[in-house]
Amino acid sequence: xxxxxxxxxxxxxxxxxxxxxxxxxxxxxxxxxxxxxxxxxxxxxxxxxxxxxxxxxxxxxxxxxxxxxxxxxxxxxxxxxxxxxxxxxxxxxxxxxxxxxxxxxxxxxxxxxxxxxxxxxxxxxxxxxxxxxxxxxxxxxxxxxxxxxxxxxxxxxxxxxxxxxxxxxxxxxxxxxxxxxxxxxxxxxxxxxxxxxxxxxxxxxxxxxxxxxxxxxxxxxxxxxxxxxxxxxxxxxxxxxxxxxxxxxxxxx
Amino acid sequence: xxxxxxxxxxxxxxxxxxxxxxxxxxxxxxxxxxxxxxxxxxxxxxxxxxxxxxxxxxxxxxxxxxxxxxxxxxxxxxxxxxxxxxxxxxxxxxxxxxxxxxxxxxxxxxxxxxxxxxxxxxxxxxxxxxxxxxxxxxxxxxxxxxxxxxxxxxxxxxxxxxxxxxxxxxxxxxxxxxxxxxxxxxxxxxxxxxxxxxxxxxxxxxxxxxxxxxxxxxxxxxxxxxxxxxxxxxxxxxxxxxxxxxxxxxxxxxxxxxxxxxxxxxxxxxxxxxxxxxxxxxxxxxxxxxxxxxxxxxxxxxxxxxxxxxxxxxxxxxxxxxxxxxxxxxxxxxxxxxxxxxxxxxxxxxxxxxxxxxxxxxxxxxxxxxxxxxxxxxxxxxxxxxxxxxxxxxxxxxxxxxxx
Numbered sequence: 001x002x003x004x005x006x007x008x009x010x011x012x013x014x015x016x017x018x019x020x021x022x023x024x025x026x027x028x029x030x031x032x033x034x035x036x037x038x039x040x041x042x043x044x045x046x047x048x049x050x051x052x053x054x055x056x057x058x059x060x061x062x063x064x065x066x067x068x069x070x071x072x073x074x075x076x077x078x079x080x081x082x083x084x085x086x087x088x089x090x091x092x093x094x095x096x097x098x099x100x101x102x103x104x105x106x107x108x109x110x111x112x113x114x115x116x117x118x119x120x121x122x123x124x125x126x127x128x129x130x131x132x133x134x135x136x137x138x139x140x141x142x143x144x145x146x147x148x149x150x151x152x153x154x155x156x157x158x159x160x161x162x163x164x165x166x167x168x169x170x171x172x173x174x175x176x177x178x179x180x181x182x183x184x185x186x187x188x189x190x191x192x193x194x195x196x197x198x199x200x201x202x203x204x205x206x207x208x209x210x211x212x213x214x215x216x217x218x219x220x221x222x223x224x225x226x227x228x229x230x231x232x233x234x235x236x237x238x239x240x241x242x243x244x245x246x247x248x249x250x251x252x253x
Numbered sequence: 254x255x256x257x258x259x260x261x262x263x264x265x266x267x268x269x270x271x272x273x274x275x276x277x278x279x280x281x282x283x284x285x286x287x288x289x290x291x292x293x294x295x296x297x298x299x300x301x302x303x304x305x306x307x308x309x310x311x312x313x314x315x316x317x318x319x320x321x322x323x324x325x326x327x328x329x330x331x332x333x334x335x336x337x338x339x340x341x342x343x344x345x346x347x348x349x350x351x352x353x354x355x356x357x358x359x360x361x362x363x364x365x366x367x368x369x370x371x372x373x374x375x376x377x378x379x380x381x382x383x384x385x386x387x388x389x390x391x392x393x394x395x396x397x398x399x400x401x402x403x404x405x406x407x408x409x410x411x412x413x414x415x416x417x418x419x420x421x422x423x424x425x426x427x428x429x430x431x432x433x434x435x436x437x438x439x440x441x442x443x444x445x446x447x448x449x450x451x452x453x454x455x456x457x458x459x460x461x462x463x464x465x466x467x468x469x470x471x472x473x474x475x476x477x478x479x480x481x482x483x484x485x486x487x488x489x490x491x492x493x494x495x496x497x498x499x500x501x502x503x504x505x506x507x508x509x510x511x512x513x514x515x516x517x518x519x520x521x522x523x524x525x526x527x528x529x530x531x532x533x534x535x536x537x538x539x540x541x542x543x544x545x546x547x548x549x550x551x552x553x554x555x556x557x558x559x560x561x562x563x564x565x566x567x568x569x570x571x572x573x574x575x576x577x578x579x580x581x582x583x584x585x586x587x588x589x590x591x592x593x594x595x596x597x598x599x600x601x602x603x604x605x606x607x608x609x610x611x612x613x614x615x616x617x618x619x620x621x622x623x624x625x626x627x628x629x630x631x632x633x634x635x636x637x638x639x640x641x642x643x644x645x646x647x648x649x650x651x652x653x654x655x656x657x
Contacts, residue, residue: 035407058568078574085572096567096654100267112256120256159571231480 002069004167004198005031005054010061012049015120021051025221026063031112033166036193038209041218047202048171050218054200055088056080057171059246068166085113091201093172095152097144097159104140107158114163130158134188150181157188161197168192170201174208182243186211187235212236264557265592275553276593278546279633282539283597283626284604289535290622291605292528296528297521304524308384310350310487313520314342314477314494315513332473333511336465338501339377339477346479347491349487350605353380354477355439356461358469364416364428371412373430373457376462381407381441383480391424394460402462406435406465411454411459428457433467435459453597487516543629546593547637554586554641566653567647579646585636587631594630598623 007029014021024046031037041047054064056072057080065072068087072080084090089110097106107127111118118126131137134154144152152234153173160168170189174182190211195197203214209215210233217225264443265272290300314331317522356375361368374380378396381388394405408416413423423437435457444453465471481490498512514521558565565578605616 052651057654078576081572081574084570090570092654096563096570098564098567109568113568113572113574113577163572203365213652 002066003030003032003034003070004035005029005200006066007050007054007060007063008066008074010053010060010065011062012046012053012058013061023221024053027218027221027223028222029216031198031200033181033198034193034196035198036189037215038212038215039200039202039204039218040209040215044220045218046220046221051169051200051202054167055090056084081113082115085110085163085164089155089157089163089165089168089177091153091160091168091170091173093175095144095149095156096178097152097155099144101156102143103131103136103142103147103158104128104145107162109159110163112137126162127158130162131155133161134158142218148181149177150184152178153185154188157185166198168197168199170199172202172204174203174205180239182208183238183242185236186233187216187239192233207233229242234247254305256265257584258588261587262589264585265588267269268557270520271553272589275549275589276546277598278549279409279590279593280546280597280600281545281629282543283594283630284490285535285539285542286626286629287598287601287618288604288608288616289532289539291601291616291618292608293528293532294529294619294622295605295609295617297525298617300524300528301521306482307517308478309652310481310484311383311517312479312481312487312491312494313383314479314498314639315515316475317511317513327329332471332475332505332554333502334474334477336474338498339474341501342477342479342494345497346490348473348482348493348620349479350482351379351383351393351480352478352543353377354474355380356464356471356474358464358471359431362416362428362430362457364423364426367416367512369412369415371455371457372414373459373464373468374536375461375468376425376458377461379399379480380458380478383478386444387438387442387444387554390422393439394607399460399462402466403460404435404463404467405432405434405438405459407439407441407458409456409458410496411452412457423617430457430459431468435463486492528576528590531612543633547590547633550586550589550634551637551641553589554582554638556642557585558582558641561645562648562653562656565648566656567648569648569650570654573644578648582642582645583635583638586642587634590630590634590638591627595625597630599624601626 002201007027010024012024012026014023020176027050039047053060053072054067056067059073060077061063063144063184070083072083075083098109104127106123107130110125111126128137128140131140134157136151136154136158139147139151144155147155152200168189174185177185186208189199189201199212203209203222209230210229213232214226214228216223268565314334330510334354338352339352343349343352353376358373358375360373361370361374377399378394381393388407392405393407394403398405401540408428410424413421416428417423417426423440425432425435428437429435442456444650479494481487494514495510499510502511504510568578580593605618608614609616
């Protein structure tokens with residue numbers, strides 16, 4: 001079975017006028033099925049470029065990027081779109097839901113572009129299942145404006161899952177959320193990962209990275225460290241601790 | 254396909270006012286097309302109706318020739334159709350069911366203590382047959398009356414009303430035309446206005462011999478009416494009459510006729526020439542407003558694409574191909590223009606009868622113009638929606654997702 005992600009001497013160069021910027025300068029990275037990887041790095045480290053390439057939104061300038069064994073460098077726009085649709089699920093920092101569109105319809109969106117396209121009833125059944133999985137089974141007809149940040153991110157996760165992808169990509173999924181909601185979202189990722197889903201996420205926060213199994217640190221377009229997480233946080237436990245602390249605060253107050 | 258339509262409808266509904274204002278250009282343009290074309294066809298139908306009311310399979314021989322734009326004399330030319338010409342036509346041309354010359358004069362006529370100034374037409378006993386005019390009471394005059402220049406007349410409905418009063422049968426009464434007493438033998442049925450808009454019922458018909466000898470002193474006619482036996486024989490009769498009159502008028506080969514034989518089709522074309530120019534003009538202005546409307550759609554679609562850059566980014570990220578995005582925005586543009594077209598057609602249907610009621614301008618909405626207008630609006634949507642849709646489809650997903 002091929003690795004889910006395989007980057008071989010991956011380089012990306014942006015050209016703005018005369019100036020060439022080497023965003024990524026030769027990265028080798030393999031992510032196997034079932035892994036839970038955090039990619040860390042300051043802005044300008046090349047992590048976003050790498051995520052865009054893994055997400056098939058962009059192609060490498062040099063080197064290779066294989067997603068589930070498929071080389072993306074030689075694919076056209078439409079083939080990349082199809083690959084994103086079939087194998088990838090995206091979760092963004094800003095949620096990126098369609099406003100004035102219900103949670104259910106937002107989750108149905110990727111299926112609209114799937115080929116063959118599921119029937120309308122199949123679409124709504126699968127979207128309902130995905131929303132139930134992230135704990136929003138009772139808010140199917142809510143528009144994003146009527147949902148909290150954490151709930152919006154859950155909708156986004158449901159949308160990412162609905163086409164049963166091989167890889168879940170999250171770009172700072174907890175960046176806009178408070179600490180408690182962040183833990184809840186990380187709990188969902190951990191649960192999905194426990195069920196076999198491969199998850200790759202970009203994050204700034206070290207304690208969020210500690211919920212993953214492996215941390216890759218980038219700087220100046222290169223991988224500087226790639227280590228397994230030793231003292232991993234488990235979301236369920238962290239939530240219990242947090243609740244206990246809050247109770248304690250209330251008791252003393 | 255259905256879901257694409259539904260999404261487009263939802264998108265348009267989100268900006269209801271803007272969508273309506275965008276459609277306005279198309280609405281104005283399409284309703285102008287509908288009303289303009291309806292005015293053209295309405296006027297044509299009116300002309301055709303009036304010309305048909307002149308009689309069936311009718312040919313009109315006019316003295317003078319105005320086939321060259323009417324500059325060379327036309328109605329202004331002296332009458333040059335003689336009694337002998339008429340008699341020759343009646344005798345020698347085959348396929349004629351009725352014929353009559355017309356010797357017109359206008360005169361002050363009186364009956365009892367009423368008097369009026371009307372047209373007196375001197376005609377043969379076949380005139381009312383050729384024109385398909387009916388008699389309400391009394392009887393037509395006869396060939397003997399014509400030969401004897403009898404002092405008898407048929408009176409039109411309006412004239413009868415003026416001279417004798419509403420609903421009173423004038424048959425047997427006496428009308429003095431230029432002080433000569435004419436006995437009324439027939440009362441004509443009402444026919445309404447003619448092809449020139451004049452009242453066809455304000456008329457007296459007397460034997461042409463009576464007009465020429467007793468009233469006007471004319472010796473020539475301005476016109477002769479000839480009715481062909483059937484629609485198929487019209488061309489043949491027209492040919493025979495032309496040849497006969499050329500011979501009688503001794504017109505050398507290659508010279509122009511000094512008369513004109515017109516069938517109803519030609520008469521209709523003559524009067525419809527102006528209508529056609531009007532229709533073309535209105536069509537031209539409607540076309541301009543449609544182009545302006547199309548540009549309006551393009552403009553709004555470009556704004557919409559910019560506004561929804563992020564949405565496009567999301568769709569691309571979850572796997573929409575460029576073609577899917579293109580279709581989505583193209584559908585919106587076509588929906589805008591087609592809805593505008595439908596509203597324009599509805600407006601046209603409302604406006605055209607209003608025009609008829611307020612200005613008595615005949616209008617007739619043809620099915621062809623409706624289908625044409627609808628297709629044109631769809632084409633406008635495709636043409637002017639394509640560029641914005643292409644712009645949306647070619648967006649880079651990364652840039653689009655980052656767009657604020």
